[in-house]
Amino acid sequence: MATVPDMRPAAADLTAAFARFISTARDRALPPEVAQATHRGFANWMACALGAAGDRDVAAALRVAAALGGAPQASVIGRTDRLDVVNAALVNGIAANILDYDDMHVPTLIHPTGAVVAAALALGESRKVSGAVMEAAVATGIEVECRLGRALFPKHYDTGWHSTATLGTLGAAAAGAVVLGLDATRTAHALGMAATQAGGLRAMLPTPCKSFNIGKTASAGVLAVLFAEAGFDSEPRALEAKFGLFDVFGWPDDPAAITQDLGTRYLTAEVSLKPYPCGVVIHPVIDACLELARMHDLAPAHIRKVVITVHPRTIELAGRQHPDTAIKGRFSFFHAAALAFVKRSAGLAVFEGADVNDPALATLRGRMTAVADPQLQSRQARVRIELEDGRSLEQAVDHPSGSPAKPLTDAQLQAKFLELAARVAPVQGQALFEACLHLERLQDVSALRRHWVA
Amino acid sequence: MATVPDMRPAAADLTAAFARFISTARDRALPPEVAQATHRGFANWMACALGAAGDRDVAAALRVAAALGGAPQASVIGRTDRLDVVNAALVNGIAANILDYDDMHVPTLIHPTGAVVAAALALGESRKVSGAVMEAAVATGIEVECRLGRALFPKHYDTGWHSTATLGTLGAAAAGAVVLGLDATRTAHALGMAATQAGGLRAMLPTPCKSFNIGKTASAGVLAVLFAEAGFDSEPRALEAKFGLFDVFGWPDDPAAITQDLGTRYLTAEVSLKPYPCGVVIHPVIDACLELARMHDLAPAHIRKVVITVHPRTIELAGRQHPDTAIKGRFSFFHAAALAFVKRSAGLAVFEGADVNDPALATLRGRMTAVADPQLQSRQARVRIELEDGRSLEQAVDHPSGSPAKPLTDAQLQAKFLELAARVAPVQGQALFEACLHLERLQDVSALRRHWVA
Numbered sequence: 025m026a027t028v029p030d031m032r033p034a035a036a037d038l039t040a041a042f043a044r045f046i047s048t049a050r051d052r053a054l055p056p057e058v059a060q061a062t063h064r065g066f067a068n069w070m071a072c073a074l075g076a077a078g079d080r081d082v083a084a085a086l087r088v089a090a091a092l093g094g095a096p097q098a099s100v101i102g103r104t105d106r107l108d109v110v111n112a113a114l115v116n117g118i119a120a121n122i123l124d125y126d127d128m129h130v131p132t133l134i135h136p137t138g139a140v141v142a143a144a145l146a147l148g149e150s151r152k153v154s155g156a157v158m159e160a161a162v163a164t165g166i167e168v169e170c171r172l173g174r175a176l177f178p179k180h181y182d183t184g185w186h187s188t189a190t191l192g193t194l195g196a197a198a199a200g201a202v203v204l205g206l207d208a209t210r211t212a213h214a215l216g217m218a219a220t221q222a223g224g225l226r227a228m229l230p231t232p233c234k235s236f237n238i239g240k241t242a243s244a245g246v247l248a249v250l251f252a253e254a255g256f257d258s259e260p261r262a263l264e265a266k267f268g269l270f271d272v273f274g275w276p277d278d279p280a281a282i283t284q285d286l287g288t289r290y291l292t293a294e295v296s297l298k299p300y301p302c303g304v305v306i307h308p309v310i311d312a313c314l315e316l317a318r319m320h321d322l323a324p325a326h327i328r329k330v331v332i333t334v335h336p337r338t339i340e341l342a343g344r345q346h347p348d349t350a351i352k353g354r355f356s357f358f359h360a361a362a363l364a365f366v367k368r369s370a371g372l373a374v375f376e377g378a379d380v381n382d383p384a385l386a387t388l389r390g391r392m393t394a395v396a397d398p399q400l401q402s403r404q405a406r407v408r409i410e411l412e413d414g415r416s417l418e419q420a421v422d423h424p425s426g427s428p429a430k431p432l433t434d435a436q437l438q439a440k441f442l443e444l445a446a447r448v449a450p451v452q453g454q455a456l457f458e459a460c461l462h463l464e465r466l467q468d469v470s471a472l473r474r475h476w477v478a
Numbered sequence: 479m480a481t482v483p484d485m486r487p488a489a490a491d492l493t494a495a496f497a498r499f500i501s502t503a504r505d506r507a508l509p510p511e512v513a514q515a516t517h518r519g520f521a522n523w524m525a526c527a528l529g530a531a532g533d534r535d536v537a538a539a540l541r542v543a544a545a546l547g548g549a550p551q552a553s554v555i556g557r558t559d560r561l562d563v564v565n566a567a568l569v570n571g572i573a574a575n576i577l578d579y580d581d582m583h584v585p586t587l588i589h590p591t592g593a594v595v596a597a598a599l600a601l602g603e604s605r606k607v608s609g610a611v612m613e614a615a616v617a618t619g620i621e622v623e624c625r626l627g628r629a630l631f632p633k634h635y636d637t638g639w640h641s642t643a644t645l646g647t648l649g650a651a652a653a654g655a656v657v658l659g660l661d662a663t664r665t666a667h668a669l670g671m672a673a674t675q676a677g678g679l680r681a682m683l684p685t686p687c688k689s690f691n692i693g694k695t696a697s698a699g700v701l702a703v704l705f706a707e708a709g710f711d712s713e714p715r716a717l718e719a720k721f722g723l724f725d726v727f728g729w730p731d732d733p734a735a736i737t738q739d740l741g742t743r744y745l746t747a748e749v750s751l752k753p754y755p756c757g758v759v760i761h762p763v764i765d766a767c768l769e770l771a772r773m774h775d776l777a778p779a780h781i782r783k784v785v786i787t788v789h790p791r792t793i794e795l796a797g798r799q800h801p802d803t804a805i806k807g808r809f810s811f812f813h814a815a816a817l818a819f820v821k822r823s824a825g826l827a828v829f830e831g832a833d834v835n836d837p838a839l840a841t842l843r844g845r846m847t848a849v850a851d852p853q854l855q856s857r858q859a860r861v862r863i864e865l866e867d868g869r870s871l872e873q874a875v876d877h878p879s880g881s882p883a884k885p886l887t888d889a890q891l892q893a894k895f896l897e898l899a900a901r902v903a904p905v906q907g908q909a910l911f912e913a914c915l916h917l918e919r920l921q922d923v924s925a926l927r928r929h930w931v932a
Contacts (some may be wrong), residue, residue, distance in 0.1 A: 084708040088701075092562035094547025108546035185723035186674075216682065220640075220691055223601065223677030225713075226721035228670065233712035237674055244694075247542075251690065254538040258687035259679075267638035267680035 035279035037365035038263040041197070042168060043212040045286045048163040049202045050157060052287060059464065061292040062163045064434075065127055067441055068297045069137040070101065072126045074451060074476065075372070075444030078100025081232040085115050085239065098146035099473045102448040109146040113196075113246045117142035117239030122232065122355045125301035125372065127445070129166075129294055130403055130427065132173030133181055135188045135238065136195075136295050140165035142242035143196035144413035147203040147249070148469045155466030161202035163292060165245075169195025170291040171283070175276035178337075181226075183274070187239040188274070189224025192412070196245020204253050204419060209260070216258030217248035219269040230352050297437065299426040300370045302354040305338040307424035308405035309357040316419045317408060324365050324388050326411050332357060333406040336396040345389055346380075353380040362388040403427055434461075452473040452478035482716045492717040496622060496652070497666040499740045503618040503656045506609060506741060513918065515746040516617045518888075519581055521593040521895060521914035522751045524555065526580045528905060528930065529826070529898030530573040531556025535686040539572050539693065552600035553927045556902040563600040567650070569713035571596035571693035576686065578808045579755035579826065579898070582619075583748055584857055584881065586627030587635055589642045589692065590649075590749050594619035596696035597650035601657040601703070602923045609920030615656035617746060619699075623649025624745040625737070629730035633790075635680075637728070643678025643691040644727070650699020658707050663714070668760040669710030671702035673723040684806050751886050753894070754824045754880040756808040759792040761878035763811040763860035767818035770863060770873045778820050778842050778863050786811060787860040790850040796846055800840060815861070816842040826897060857881055888915075904932035 030065070049341035054062065075101055076082050077100070086100060094108025095461070101116050121127055121138050123262040129136050134306060144161040147153075153161075172191040173180075181187050201211045224237040252258075257270070262268045264279070276282065300310050309332055316322060338357065347353040353360075360370055362385040365373045400406070408418045424428035445453030454474035459466065497698070508516065530536050531554070542553060548562025555570050574580055577593050583590050599614040601607075607615075626645040627634075635641050648698040651672035655665045673697040678691040691789055708710075716722045718733070730736065754764050770776060792811065801807040807814075814824055821828045832839060854860070862872045877883035886894070892911055899907030910929035913920065918925070 026753050032832075077667075081710055084710045085705065088710075091549075092564055093547075093702075094562065095545075095547025097547075108548065110546055189674075205499075216685075217687055217690060220643075220682045220687060221677050221681045221694060222679075223675050225674045225716070225723065225726055227716055227719040227723075227725070228674050229712045229721075231670075231713050233671055233674060233710070234704045236671060236710065236712070240675060240698075240701075250542045250545075251539065254542045256535055256538045256542075257685050258690070262679070262681055265681040266685075269679065269681075271681070272638035272679055284670035324633070366838045372818045454914065455757050 029474070035264050037217055038279060038283060039212050040173060040208070041283040041286065042215060043208040046164055046168070046198045046201050047206060047208040048206065049160045052160070053180050054159065054163055055290065057328060058163055058290040058292050060412045061171060062159050063461050064437060064462045065137045065166070065292070065295060066141060066162055067437065067457055067462055068127055069120050069141040070121055070460050071118050071441040071444040073120040075160065075447050076122045077448050078121065079122050081235065082119045084116065085118050086192040090172050096119045097150040098311045099149060102451065102476050104477050107298060109147060109150045110243045110246050112146040113142045113242035114239040116146065117242035118235045120233040122302065123240040123301050123372070125298050127295055128304040129170045129291065130175065130296055130304060131294060132170055132177045133187060134169055134173045134191065134381050135450065136166040136170055137162065138188055139192040139196040140169065140199045141235070142239065144199035144203050144471065145246040146328045147200050151203060152468045152470055153203055155463040155469055157210060158469050159391070161199040163290065164202050165177060165195040165199030166292055167290055174291070175282045175362065176274060179274055182425035184300060185273070186224035186226045186228065186234070186237050189241045190222040192241040193218045193222045193244045196242050197248040200245050200249035204249050206252060210252045212260035213258045214249045214252035215257070216260055216262035217251050218245055219274050220258065220264035221248065222269065230355060232351070241304060245314045254302035255380040294428055296427045297431060297432050298441070299436065302360055303342045303374050304368070305334070305402050306342050306357040307361045307426060308403060308421035309334065309407060310360050310364050310370045311424050312407035312419040312422045313361045314368065314370065314404050316407060316417055317365050318366055320417060325381055326413070327388065327391060327409055328412050329390040329410040330361065331395060331408040331474070332361060333395040333397050333400065335400045335402045335404065336398055337402055339396050343394055345392070346386060346453065348380060358389040360383065361392060364400060410435065448476055451476040483786040484789055489718050490702060491734060492737060493666050493669055493715045494662070495613055495740065496669060497662040497738040500618055500622070500655050501660060501662040501665045503614045504659065506614070508613065508617055508755040509744065512617055512746050513613060514614050515749060517915050517917045518751065518891060519591045519746070519749060520616055520917055521891065522581055522910055523574050524596040524910065525811050525895040525898040526577055527555035527570055527574040529579065530576045531902045533573065533576050535576055536569065536573045541753040543569050551604040554605060556905065558931050559805050562858055564697045564700050565606045566595045566600035566706065567696035569660045570658050572602065572689045572907050575689040575692040576616050577755050577826070577907055578757065579752050580731060581749055581751050582758040583624045583627065583745065584750055584758060585748060586631045587641060588623055588627045588645065590620040590624060590841070591694040592642055593646040593650040593695035593699060594623065596698040597654035598657055599923065601700060602653050605657060606920045606922045606924055607657055608900045609917040611657060612923050614919050615653040617718040617744065618656050619649040619653030621744055622652040628745070629733070629736045630728060633677060633728055638680045639727070640691050641677035641687070641885065642683065643690050644676040646671045646692065647676045647698045650696050654699050654703035658703050660703065660706060664706045666714035667710070667712045668703045669707035670714055670716035671705050671710070673698055673716035674712065675702065676723065682925055684809060686805065696773035700876055714865065733902070748882055750881045751891065753890065754814070755826045755829050756814055756824070757796045759856050760811040760814045761880060762795050762875040763788065763861060763876050764814050764818050764824045765875045766859050766861035766873040767815045768822065768824065770861060770871055774871060776819060777836065780867070781842065781845060783860040783864040784815065784864050785849060786815060786846060787849040787851050787854065788855045789856045789858065791856055793848050793850050799843055799846070800863060801834045804834060812843040812846050815846060847890040847922065901926040902930055
């Protein structure tokens with residue numbers, strides 16, 4: 025076990041500090057709670073990718089990727105197809121995100137596993153690495169992207185950058201570097217090649233291209249580490265260099281803080297796993313509405329008016345009152361609240377089964393108003409209902425289901441996993457879930473495939 | 479022949495206007511001088527890619543790409559290898575740029591053909607399109623990227639974006655859309671998928687990753703059009719949408735001007751083809767020094783002092799007095815000026831044969847000083863020499879060799895082509911040059927390959 029090097033460099037050594045952290049990850053034991061969170065995140069990622077294996081847009085991506093005819097190096101999750109590592113990362117990254125059921129690091133609005141696991145797993149299968157290496161890779165990738173996110177949030181996101189994509193590229197490359205076992209020098213070059221590929225526009229969010237952003241981020245990370253491994257050089261101080269990542273995307277207020285406690289403290293513990301397949305800022309609204317509906321046995325006809333008070337960003341991200349497509353419905357707290365009242369659930373089957381144009385839902389959405397309260401945080405919601413009988417009810421949620429303060433239980437995560445796995449015919453859901461949750465026991469991560477290939 | 483639609487929309491329709499322009503390109507005849515410039519640019523691109531076929535970094539890129547094992551859909555220029563279209567675009571885009579001998583649209587500092595031809599040719603080979611379609615695709619791609627560049631220059635570049643990469647992604651997608659024959663709707667989605675992949679940091683410029691940026695831009699463009707063709711949707715108003723390209727990268731002063739005269743006026747005529755394998759802003763300095771050395775038969779020992787006066791950007795881009803690597807030497811007007819005086823040439827053999835640490839060159843560079851003059855333009859240089867005998871000589875260059883006002887003659891372009899082609903053993907340089915210059919005569923662009931595959 026290597027000792028943790030001093031990780032408090034000046035801004036001048038930021039990239040090098042990350043490169044040291046990444047290149048020593050295989051030799052560093054994760055704190056048990058970090059390892060556990062990593063396994064749960066990995067299982068959650070796998071569940072989402074499995075559940076999307078039959079998705080129309082994933083099928084389109086797979087058609088494109090398969091037509092390129094790459095070597096069968098890595099699995100398409102939930103399917104018999106195999107693709108080269110770059111395209112497997114691309115397709116699986118899209119799949120893991122497209123149901124909007126994945127995970128989120130709420131302080132940075134980054135979906136931590138999306139591109140990181142897609143990149144690490146594709147490379148890991150092709151190199152037949154162990155579950156322990158995969159665990160290290162995923163935890164490292166998440167740490168890199170979330171620390172960069174924390175440094176740049178909220179300005180980076182408010183500018184319009186889809187930070188899961190922009191910063192995820194470095195996370196995916198970090199994870200890939202661990203899988204390939206790159207040394208610090210080659211890792212720094214890989215980070216450079218990742219940084220120069222960083223991109224992704226929030227304009228894509230209400231479209232399937234949101235998920236393309238994640239897939240492309242994963243494949244960009246894979247390409248960065250493969251090029252670095254092959255001896256291709258980049259700028260090895262890509263974070264802090266003139267016209268480097270920070271110089272171009274914006275300098276954080278305290279660059280030195282980015283790498284503080286690197287290798288001893290992990291942000292993984294701050295990650296939420298979604299209990300509902302929709303934007304995470306909607307979740308406290310759903311919790312509040314479900315609680316009100318169940319506690320008071322409310323039928324939609326009882327409801328005269330609903331006032332939903334949330335952080336202004338929640339309105340910006342999910343304040344479309346009458347969404348006209350399914351994906352926009354997954355980013356409308358009006359729609360989600362209506363589902364909660366009408367269906368008493370906001371699960372996958374409910375979201376998928378409901379037509380956003382259903383008059384019953386539209387009528388109820390029409391009775392709702394939203395209030396922005398900058399005093400609240402993104403994780404909070406206040407829902408007040410006026411009933412036809414004159415009563416007024418109110419429900420406050422400070423920590424939504426799935427958040428670090430109220431995490432999914434293992435049983436809840438298992439139920440989510442099995443629900444999603446069941447969408448893929450031959451998958452052995454329970455065995456695969458356990459393999460993911462005990463990732464460190466795997467001799468070779470390419471064995472995971474057996475659970476869904478008959 | 480379709481009539482040219484009205485191409486002066488408000489900003490609200492920018493993406494749609496480009497999509498219409500692109501999707502009708504196959505039916506629109508190019509003005510003869512635009513067609514000619516397109517053929518010359520294509521030939522110049524081919525020459526640069528051929529000349530780099532044996533390059534060390536291109537070989538590394540090819541190893542990575544070949545290991546992915548894609549179907550043999552498109553050629554690696556100058557080699558027998560074939561790759562899938564995405565990876566062929568990647569490798570050829572790198573190759574065409576890596577000698578720094580390509581081309582430049584000086585008003586935007588964009589290398590117009592780099593990613594555009596790499597994307598169009600890879601797709602064109604795989605779909606066996608005609609030279610006429612290739613001509614339309616290349617001219618269209620160049621037009622899109624240079625118009626976007628003109629709209630955003632200089633702020634975009636000054637921010638640190640490598641605009642050949644960022645905006646080239648849309649150019650490459652535009653060219654690819656013409657090759658695939660996408661309609662306006664699918665083209666708009668392709669532009670969206672290109673815009674969301676736009677990236678590329680100027681921090682990479684003194685490293686081989688500069689060329690990776692170009693290759694990655696080409697492959698991103700290919701992926702965008704393949705996804706669009708497969709029915710994958712993006713935001714079809716990606717230029718003007720909230721959190722779209724302009725909203726995130728910066729709004730141009732006059733958005734409506736971007737598409738003005740689209741389809742009737744072309745920026746291709748403003749493109750320079752490089753006579754020297756180095757940064758284009760260095761070229762007027764080289765011209766001036768070569769002229770002085772030849773006219774006055776100067777030996778380095780005669781020279782006491784050299785004062786080089788240029789636009790401030792030339793100093794920013796190429797003002798390194800003592801470069802320590804070959805690639806940095808190609809972006810140092812001190813080094814280039816020293817070569818001009820010592821070698822009486824700044825050709826490819828001279829740049830490649832010279833050691834940047836050669837004491838004779840370093841001594842002469844040490845006698846040089848640079849002066850920034852914002853009154854000059856990037857294309858200008860003033861070189862004043864003080865000789866040991868007390869004389870003072872001065873040379874002004876307003877339009878460097880290769881620039882639109884002083885273009886390479888066909889004979890000069892041919893000599894450049896043959897010099898580069900000769901580096902690849904079995905290539906039939908003269909026949910390939912003529913095939914490129916008469917691109918419109920080709921029934922199937924995949925026939926070009928015959929000229930370098932024995």
